Amino acid sequence: MRVVPLDEPELPESSHYIVWDCRTAETARRWSRQGGATRLNRTIACGRLLNGRDILRLDDLGIRYACNTHPNIDGLLRLVGYIDAETISTRKERIAEAHDVANTVFNATTAAFGMFASVTHYDATFYENLSSEFDKRLKVAPLMLLVDAISANQETTIQHCSLVTTIAVAFGGVLGLGAADMERLFLSAFFHDIGKSVVPKHVIDKPGKLTPDEIRLVRSHVTVGYEMLRRFPETAGEIADVALYHHEMLDGSGYPNGLKGGEISDLIRLVTICDVFAALIERRSYKPPMPAREAYGILQAMGPKLDQALVAVFGEVVESLA
Template structure:
């Protein structure tokens, strides 16, 4: 869902609207530039009235027809009579107080357009997988909100979600899980859900305990928490990233450390999976250049699942690689990865016929898109 943010010049630092691009695809439009062309396919318009000038408001009112067909929310200080009158004079819209908690703002925006995340799943999808998919999505949304507000991460929801995902895959299969998460509208959420599923089944393949399997699933859900500080306009960009945008994304393990360091509610092993999943065994990874035994088996496992997912998933600017090609590339990384684990990972996927299933699903999606 894309929202258009309308302000008279740059968004004021104290405006809650500045945080919305972390949760939605958003574009900023100056009040005097509003038109059908600039609004485009926007689904919701957000008008920030703080510091709006008379000239800006006159221009916006003149162009009000450009946004009248979609929901419009004006952010005001309800105690500021001038702003309330300005909002009322513009035209039909909803007013939200600037002091409204972020959670309530997000809930209201989601309620305007969002459907059940499971609505896009095929009718034949097994029920346990559907419910686990829903719960995983709920956790990711709560995690993003907790990160933005500096509140505690809902560990009970995380553990419950990891348990449900493991049970669903154990009973209904990894392939159903991967098919479900491939349908997610958010590439960022889809990636985390894929890594979580692969990590749980890989740990199970290696003979790890159920508790360890669920912990690496939890690690997969949390591993990209640092990306909650990166606007979705960069994370889910349809075109290839610029060098500057890539440099911003590469900071996400550092952002993850900043977010997770004070959160004592989260187990240390899950924190390590989030902070260290771009470290390589030969010391060439980041953010700390860790080497060898300083990188735990759980982190090594998440790294393999993360790289494989990045190589095989489709984006608007690239096709996903075939499974065998991705595995070959990971083998070519040599001492950077735990190659014994890579070999075991390959056996797990190829013995399941996962490669053939993955390719056929991608063909179906491309065909339906065409």
């Protein structure tokens, strides 16, 4: 969509146009000579000085939508939607595709519990309810767009987010979290790395050492993710905070703000442990998966960087994977 100024000399390349001035008929005649009436069949002409004769002349030139007032933006957008049925149809298809992607990823995440040898903490009813709630949110909230943002560009990232979410919910079961806290944990883990959707794939999957510029680019994913999530009520607050702070360490050695101890919430501590563990045990194009017990040893060796009381409890999750 383009709003065209008074002195636009050439017919713009666009899907439809808005001509908004008292010389609308003159502009339309000039464009009609350049591109023919078919180029103007989705043009909206507005002008307070347009009279009945002008409107008939515009119709002859291929402009079917004209008014002699300046419409408000809501009315204009409704008219654009009516005119551009093809665009609206495409948008609906895109939404449907994103919805399918979201459900596929969700189902793959919950199904991943098959990798656990122990299902002591697996509650089938809880997952059925969580799936229903997730599906309901997708229809009224921007979650499907956020899921699509993760999956559209980064197969590695969506794989990692699914694994972190699976591990996080298993950890939540060991901790005895209730349904509301489990949903918070699920969404926080699922979207924690959404900022990586803007990091080039060749950087995410680079097998060798990153350059200083590449390191800065990768680290920017926390602030990018926070900005993406805080825009929506469904993901603002603590879910966005997890995206921003999941690389903070309790000893202050993390990023982006070098937070310490009590400045880091329990939810962030949980997701951080699951994030580090998942990164170690998952397969990448440049490395094989690390055995679960070896990865757990690294968590323990990180000492004051992680909440070691939580790491100790996390051992039960590790044993079910070993």
